[in-house]
Amino acid sequence: MHDEHSAALPASDPFTSLAAHFGMLLGVSDLEAVVGHSWAKMRLHNAWLHGGGVVWGLGISVDGPSREVRVTPGLAxxxxGRELYLPVLSCLDLAEWFDEQKKKAENPQIFDGAVDAHVVARFRACLARPVPALTSPCDGAGAETAYSRLRETAELFLVPGRSTRAGRYLRLRRLFGLPGTGVASKDTVISQEVDPLRATVMAAPESDRPRMWLDAVRRCAALDSVDRRPTDMDGDGSALLPGSGDADVVLGDLHDLRLVTVDGITTAGVGTIDVATRTSHVDTATLLELASAGTIPHGGA
Known part of the structure; x- marks a missing residue:
């Protein structure tokens, strides 16, 4: 939950930086331009060329006696395009969560039994390291305290229901036979465009397929990239980015999550913890090896 110590990153414009010159007077906005330029560049790169997903760690477990969902340290x-770093083992109180959900639900009895939920991580920047600071000259330059550091971290939330995943590059996904969006109207349009192309490649002589397959991949990638565009948002730099809102990162699903009370003692239980519902980033060296293995007859996908 955000409080007065929360802060926004000064990462508003990746295409404007400071043009410094000798004797130049620097103010807060100038320093924010220096710091925010590289921050905004990295966010732009991460958002468009990598997307949301877990880099390492962030394993999930449920501890019955303490009634906690536990998440190990990790990076996502x-x-x-923001890095979410969780430095320590973190916990979510299930007893408190069930109570909150009952208060908000139209049918509270649902949460008396087993329910499905998913764990998400959300970026947060916190103000830290208070130091003496000067107020505005108009206020007489009196001494006050201000925060001198921004610390980036992650918040954890437990959300009712199973998670959903929105696919990117829908034509490429269809070309490789991957599931679509689940929206019938959109998937039908994509299939009508891509399926004939795929059928043409598969019907071609084997000697022609590598070239035709490459042409099909290039065509689908080009059309998908034309369709991608930023989301219009407020003036925090997100107007150049593909996402919007809190940009939660799914860490995994908890199936049949429940609280059980026996002889006055309440413990937590869970049927299945499914981390396969998350998106995971694989390093480029491993991707190169996987792609190379896929070119060997009978040795790859």
Missing amino acids: LDEL
């Missing part, structure tokens, strides 16, 4: 990227 969200779809706004």
Whole structure:
């Protein structure tokens, strides 16, 4: 939950930087331009060329006696290009969560039994390290305290229901036979465009397929990239990014999550913890090896 110590990153414009010159007077906005330029560049790169997903760690477990969902340290990227770093083992109180959900639900009895939920991580920047600071000259330059550091971290939330995943590059996904969006109207349009192209490649002589397959991949990638565009948002730099809102990163699903009370003692239980519902980033060296293995007859996908 955000409080007065929360802060926004000064990462508003990746295409404007400071043009410094000798004797130049620097103010807060100038220093924010220096710091925010590289921050905004990295966010732009992460958001468009990597997307949201887990880089390492962030394993999930449920501890019955303490009634906690526990998440191990880890690193992730969200779809706004921000790094989410969780430095220590973190916990969510299930007893408190069930109570909150009952208060908000139209049918509270649902949460008396087993329910499905998913764990998400959300970026947060916190103000830290207070130091003496000067107020505005108009206020007489009196001494006050201000925060001198921004610390980037991650918040954890437990959300009712199972997670959903929105696919990117829908034509490429269809070309490789991957599931679509689940929206019938959109998937039908994509299939009508891509399926004939795929059928043409598969019907071609084997000697011609590598070239035709490459042409099909290039065509689908080009059309998908034309369709991608930033989301219009407020003036925090997100107007150049593909995502919007809190940009939660799914860490995994908890199936049949429940609280059980026996002889006055309440413990937590869970049927299945499914981390396969998350998106995971794989390093380029491993991707190169996987792609190379795929070119060997009978040795790859």
